[in-house]
Amino acid sequence: MVAMPHPTSHAKAAVTRDDVARLAGVSPAVVSYVVNGGPRPVSPANEAKVRQAIRALGYRPNAAARALALGSSEMLGMIVSDAMNPFFASLARAVENAAAERGYTLLLADSQASLRTERRLIKNFAARRVDGLFLCSMLIEPDLMDLEQADIPVVLLNHSTDLATAGSPAVIKHGAGDHGSNSVGVAFQDGARTAVEHLISHGHEHIGLVMGGNAGGELDAREVGWHQGIQDAGLTPGPIVRAPFTREGGHRAGQELLARAERPTAVFVSSDQQAVGLLCALHEAGLRVPEDLAVFAFDGSPESEYTWPRLSTVAQPVKDLAQTALEALLAPTPGGETQTKIFPTELILRASCGQH
Amino acid sequence: MVAMPHPTSHAKAAVTRDDVARLAGVSPAVVSYVVNGGPRPVSPANEAKVRQAIRALGYRPNAAARALALGSSEMLGMIVSDAMNPFFASLARAVENAAAERGYTLLLADSQASLRTERRLIKNFAARRVDGLFLCSMLIEPDLMDLEQADIPVVLLNHSTDLATAGSPAVIKHGAGDHGSNSVGVAFQDGARTAVEHLISHGHEHIGLVMGGNAGGELDAREVGWHQGIQDAGLTPGPIVRAPFTREGGHRAGQELLARAERPTAVFVSSDQQAVGLLCALHEAGLRVPEDLAVFAFDGSPESEYTWPRLSTVAQPVKDLAQTALEALLAPTPGGETQTKIFPTELILRASCGQH
DNA sequence: ATGAAAGCGCTAACAC
DNA sequence: GTGTTAGCGCTTTCAT
Numbered sequence: 001m002v003a004m005p006h007p008t009s010h011a012k013a014a015v016t017r018d019d020v021a022r023l024a025g026v027s028p029a030v031v032s033y034v035v036n037g038g039p040r041p042v043s044p045a046n047e048a049k050v051r052q053a054i055r056a057l058g059y060r061p062n063a064a065a066r067a068l069a070l071g072s073s074e075m076l077g078m079i080v081s082d083a084m085n086p087f088f089a090s091l092a093r094a095v096e097n098a099a100a101e102r103g104y105t106l107l108l109a110d111s112q113a114s115l116r117t118e119r120r121l122i123k124n125f126a127a128r129r130v131d132g133l134f135l136c137s138m139l140i141e142p143d144l145m146d147l148e149q150a151d152i153p154v155v156l157l158n159h160s161t162d163l164a165t166a167g168s169p170a171v172i173k174h175g176a177g178d179h180g181s182n183s184v185g186v187a188f189q190d191g192a193r194t195a196v197e198h199l200i201s202h203g204h205e206h207i208g209l210v211m212g213g214n215a216g217g218e219l220d221a222r223e224v225g226w227h228q229g230i231q232d233a234g235l236t237p238g239p240i241v242r243a244p245f246t247r248e249g250g251h252r253a254g255q256e257l258l259a260r261a262e263r264p265t266a267v268f269v270s271s272d273q274q275a276v277g278l279l280c281a282l283h284e285a286g287l288r289v290p291e292d293l294a295v296f297a298f299d300g301s302p303e304s305e306y307t308w309p310r311l312s313t314v315a316q317p318v319k320d321l322a323q324t325a326l327e328a329l330l331a332p333t334p335g336g337e338t339q340t341k342i343f344p345t346e347l348i349l350r351a352s353c354g355q356h
Numbered sequence: 357m358v359a360m361p362h363p364t365s366h367a368k369a370a371v372t373r374d375d376v377a378r379l380a381g382v383s384p385a386v387v388s389y390v391v392n393g394g395p396r397p398v399s400p401a402n403e404a405k406v407r408q409a410i411r412a413l414g415y416r417p418n419a420a421a422r423a424l425a426l427g428s429s430e431m432l433g434m435i436v437s438d439a440m441n442p443f444f445a446s447l448a449r450a451v452e453n454a455a456a457e458r459g460y461t462l463l464l465a466d467s468q469a470s471l472r473t474e475r476r477l478i479k480n481f482a483a484r485r486v487d488g489l490f491l492c493s494m495l496i497e498p499d500l501m502d503l504e505q506a507d508i509p510v511v512l513l514n515h516s517t518d519l520a521t522a523g524s525p526a527v528i529k530h531g532a533g534d535h536g537s538n539s540v541g542v543a544f545q546d547g548a549r550t551a552v553e554h555l556i557s558h559g560h561e562h563i564g565l566v567m568g569g570n571a572g573g574e575l576d577a578r579e580v581g582w583h584q585g586i587q588d589a590g591l592t593p594g595p596i597v598r599a600p601f602t603r604e605g606g607h608r609a610g611q612e613l614l615a616r617a618e619r620p621t622a623v624f625v626s627s628d629q630q631a632v633g634l635l636c637a638l639h640e641a642g643l644r645v646p647e648d649l650a651v652f653a654f655d656g657s658p659e660s661e662y663t664w665p666r667l668s669t670v671a672q673p674v675k676d677l678a679q680t681a682l683e684a685l686l687a688p689t690p691g692g693e694t695q696t697k698i699f700p701t702e703l704i705l706r707a708s709c710g711q712h
Numbered sequence: 713a714t715g716a717a718a719g720c721g722c723t724a725a726c727a728c
Numbered sequence: 729g730t731g732t733t734a735g736c737g738c739t740t741t742c743a744t
Contacts, residue, residue: 421738425739
């Protein structure tokens, strides 16, 4: 025999707008008007009564009901391929801050470098009716069917394109039939090339590459930039080691690099995170950085700042990226036209590449 | 004059359950039964028709409507004080994975070490009617009013309590009147003490402390453990430097430590992230680790693995924490009773503390 | 096994 | 300036 639920049981039913209206002695609509600051004006007297009732009851509007009525969840989604990578973490923070300013809540999800997970997350976001999605995909051409069907705008963030050479913030417009997505990123190729040029200006003639791989299998623009910088100087490309975009990947790449017959005098590394692992491997082998091997990394993440030695790196303008991506997401794209916005990078010169 | 919206305008209204029902020639209820696998059985023939219609229309259920009807958003919230800290990132990943297994979506938010933001986020989560919240607060006693009023369960994660000494996974029960929250964490005090004991076993007699501060101003259990380890060995405590839980904080702490008249031969650092900054400062000063100064950190985050030298650290069992926190959140607490679950830590011995 | 219908809590158009 | 009310899309009980 179960105890009869006492009338004032602890399963206190949530306070609704109608409760507030009743207590304030006004109609439910007025409560809405007060809560939302519109769309209709409310007399000061009533407004006061409503606010008072809200406080007394501890009323908080139900976001699900609001979303249903509004047809908008006021949430934006973001998928990164590795939330544990400080670079993505800093990008996510910048996006979240930009979104919060506009009244949006950011749903951050981590695909953990798994395509299956990425797809699952996209479906989930589509079901939750996010108002837009930022996608840092491992794929050059991610599968956006679910989003298109649900009519959810997407912007690809930190995206590697072959067009990625640019001076000042560049905008590339595609036609509507292009079937591409909006994307914002930095000039991967340009940034890498500049880093290599800097190494060359230090007198390096034998410059290796540690490169991560995106799932698509296409050539990463950073690799193109590295190659271009070397070629433009009339030099011969150093060894290329491919490894995952992780610290461990960088570490293994370092070991592999040192095992090669001819060791370069400098390396360009495709991410800070890999560079951290690389530095560790170098130290373990008793090498000095930059004397025995100069290192130039990419991303400009917070973790590049306190390595030993501190990392010279190609910095991405994270705030600008976030701001621009948000605008691209929220602005209605006229005629389904697609845009690619590319920001220039900035060289941060620190100890790992030698004296500048 | 505005163009008349063409009937087949591109603002394709979202496909609803009723559309599916119509096309399948069944009632809307049947569609629900199929989608949710219940609560009522459906004939194979109809099920097939419904599935077919769903595919044809590209129907995806509206989560907001579902949440409204169900009274549950099937979302869990998590607030960390610094999403850019690899330790929290790894904790968040573990929680997300555990939640996903149970069909929950995790909403991850970053209070960015700001109490105001923390409060804003809590309000936001309460409004969104998350089914529960994981909170890594900077406060010993965070303000949970909003959540209590909304009847949302909370578990404090990675929480420093004075009770934090434990052998095997310990459970501490509090009465209902205790007004505490459920919390799960590790034995801060014990872990710190063990690290100090290890340093002492290496012959260190002068052991300093680099300690982060929580906003509450109360003594962190790690500091107590450090002190205890030293005292138990009959030694005198080394210098204490207080600094934020960041790489930069650790870096400054390192500089400050070296400026002191008497330099210790070893330090215990309250987080890996601070230790990274500390190592950088030490190298910049030309010191060798561990020969000139041995370092023992706390957290066991992924970033401790590839520093130079690699960090000896007190590892938190992140997966266990996540799993347990999830269960604590989802399990109905009988009679409003509150529990604190404390896991033991594990020493990871690497190069930074000297040969073991 | 299936259909009809009553909400879930909110927004905003419409009528006063 | 305020009240009334028709949805938003879904879950689920109650008939059938």
